[in-house]
Amino acid sequence: MPASRFAVPSEVPGLAARRIAADILDGVLHKHRTLDDQLDGAGAHPGLKTLADRDRALMRRLVATILRRLGSLGHLLSRLLDRGIPTDAPRAQSALLIGAAQILWMDVPDHAAVDLSVRLVQSDRRAAKYAGLVNAVLRRCAREGQPLIDEIKSQNLDIPPWLLARWIAAYGETTAREMALAIGHEPSLDITVKSDAAQWASRLHGEALPTGSVRTLLQGSVTMLPGFTDGQWWVQDAAAALPARLFGDVAGKAIVDLCAAPGGKTAQLAQAGAHVTAVDRSPARMARLRDNLARLSLHADEVVTDAAEWPGQSGGGFDGVLVDAPCTSTGTIRRHPDVAWLRQENDIIALATLQKRLLQRAVALLKRGGTLVYCTCSLEPEEGEQAIVSLLAAEPDMRRMPIEAGEVAGLEEIVTADGDLRTLPCHLPHADPRLAGLDGFYAARLVKS
Structure with a gap:
C-alpha cells in the first residue's frame, strides 16, 4: 500500500481516519478479509500506527456502522444514484458509504461528512472523476436520506436474505426480526471480572448483569480503562x-x-x-x-x-x-x-x-x-x-x-x-x-x- 495513502501532518483533520476506513471496507467487501485481521496483529493496516486514539475510535465506529447498515445504505444509494454505485472505482463507493453513514447515523455535521468524502475521492486517481457525483449525492442524502431510511426500517435489509430466511425457519418470523433489530444497535462493552462485579460496575460507570458480567458504555482504548493493566478483568x-x-x-x-x-x-x-x-x-x-x-x-x-x-x-x-x-x-x-x-x-x-x-x-x-x-x-x-x-x-x-x-x-x-x-x-x-x-x-x- 503506497505511503501516500497514510496520514501526513499537514492533512485535513479526520481525513486519515476516513482514508483508512475506506481501505478496511475495501478489504472486507472486495478482498474478503475480516475486520479482526485488518485491525490487529501482523496483518493490521499499517496506517493505524499513525492515528491518534480519537481518530482510531472514529475509524472503527465508521467501519462498524457501515457494515451494520450495509443493506440499508445500498438501498438508499441506489435510490439517490441514477446509474448505481460506480464499479470501476472502489474508493468512490467507499466515500459514498462513509459520507452517508455519517449523515444518517453518526454525530458528524453534514457539511463535514460531505467535504471529507469529496476529498477522499479527489485523493484517489481512479475515483477523482467522481468527486462531483459524490458531492451531489451526499448533499441530496442530507436532504432526503432520513425519510428514505424510515421507509425501509421494517424490511431488515441489513441481514443477508439467505441468513434472515434461516433465522425465520429456526426461530419464527417475530423472533428473527427482533434479532435483526437488536443487531442494528452498536453493542456495549462486556467484561468478566475476577471478583466484585458491583465494585467494577461502579468504577467503569456500567452495571452488573444478573449473569455476573459487567456491562459498560465506555468507549476508547480498552487498555486505558481502570483494572486492565492490573489484570482484574478481561x-x-x-x-x-x-x-x-x-x-x-x-x-x-x-x-x-x-x-x-x-x-x-x-x-x-x-x-x-x-x-x-x-x-x-x-x-x-x-x-x-x-x-x-x-x-x-x-x-x-x-x-x-x-x-x-x-x-x-x-x-x-x-x-x-x-x-x-x-x-x-x-x-x-x-x-x-x-x-x-x-x-x-x-x-x-x-x-x-x-x-x-x-x-x-x-x-x-x-x-x-x-x-x-x-x-x-x-x-x-x-x-x-x-x-x-x-x-x-x-x-x-x-x-x-x-x-x-x-x-x-x-x-x-x-x-x-x-x-x-x-x-x-x-x-x-x-x-x-x-x-x-x-x-x-x-x-x-x-x-x-
Whole structure:
C-alpha cells in the first residue's frame, strides 16, 4: 500500500481516519478479509500506527456502522444514484458509504461528512472523476436520506436474505426480526471480572448483569480503562462467559479447553481453580492467549496443535472437556458486523463436519463420569442442536445433563426445552437499547457414563 495513502501532518483533520476506513471496507467487501485481521496483529493496516486514539475510535465506529447498515445504505444509494454505485472505482463507493453513514447515523455535521468524502475521492486517481457525483449525492442524502431510511426500517435489509430466511425457519418470523433489530444497535462493552462485579460496575460507570458480567458504555482504548493493566478483568461478551460456568465447581480438576484462543474461557476456568490445558492450532492466536493469561496472572498448560487430532496426554482422561468449536460466528454479528457479509450458506456444511470431528475427539479425551461442554457462537441449528443430536445417537456412553435456569441467573428464556443453552441477540432487554442484547450462543452439557 503506497505511503501516500497514510496520514501526513499537514492533512485535513479526520481525513486519515476516513482514508483508512475506506481501505478496511475495501478489504472486507472486495478482498474478503475480516475486520479482526485488518485491525490487529501482523496483518493490521499499517496506517493505524499513525492515528491518534480519537481518530482510531472514529475509524472503527465508521467501519462498524457501515457494515451494520450495509443493506440499508445500498438501498438508499441506489435510490439517490441514477446509474448505481460506480464499479470501476472502489474508493468512490467507499466515500459514498462513509459520507452517508455519517449523515444518517453518526454525530458528524453534514457539511463535514460531505467535504471529507469529496476529498477522499479527489485523493484517489481512479475515483477523482467522481468527486462531483459524490458531492451531489451526499448533499441530496442530507436532504432526503432520513425519510428514505424510515421507509425501509421494517424490511431488515441489513441481514443477508439467505441468513434472515434461516433465522425465520429456526426461530419464527417475530423472533428473527427482533434479532435483526437488536443487531442494528452498536453493542456495549462486556467484561468478566475476577471478583466484585458491583465494585467494577461502579468504577467503569456500567452495571452488573444478573449473569455476573459487567456491562459498560465506555468507549476508547480498552487498555486505558481502570483494572486492565492490573489484570482484574478481561473483555468477554456476557453470553460467551456462560459455557465455562456449566462445569460447576472445577477447583483442582483437570480441564482441557479445545480451540482455546484467545483465552477468555481458559481464563475463567483457571480463575476458578482448574488445572487447564489450552489447545489451539494457531501459534499466533496461542501467543495472544499467553499474553492475556500473563496480564491476568493466570496459568494454563499450552499445546499448539490441531485439536481434532490431539491424542491427549498420559495419565488418563480429563475431568472436563470444553469444545468452543470454530463456526460461522453468526451469533456475533452485533459485535463483528463483517461476519454477515463474509459468510456464505455453504460454509455451514464444512464447519459442521469439523465440529463433528472435534466432538468425537472430546469424547475420547473425557474420563468416565467427566463433563463435556460443547458451545458455538452460531445461530445455525446445524452447528448447535443438530450437532448434539448426532453425537448422542453415535455415542451411547454420552448423555445430556440438562442446564437449569438457576445456573444461568434464572434466565429461563435462554434454556431450551431439551435443557441446552441458547442465547439470542434480542435476549436480555433493557430500556436503553445500547445496554441490551447478547451474542447468539449455543451450549450443551453432556456426561460420560
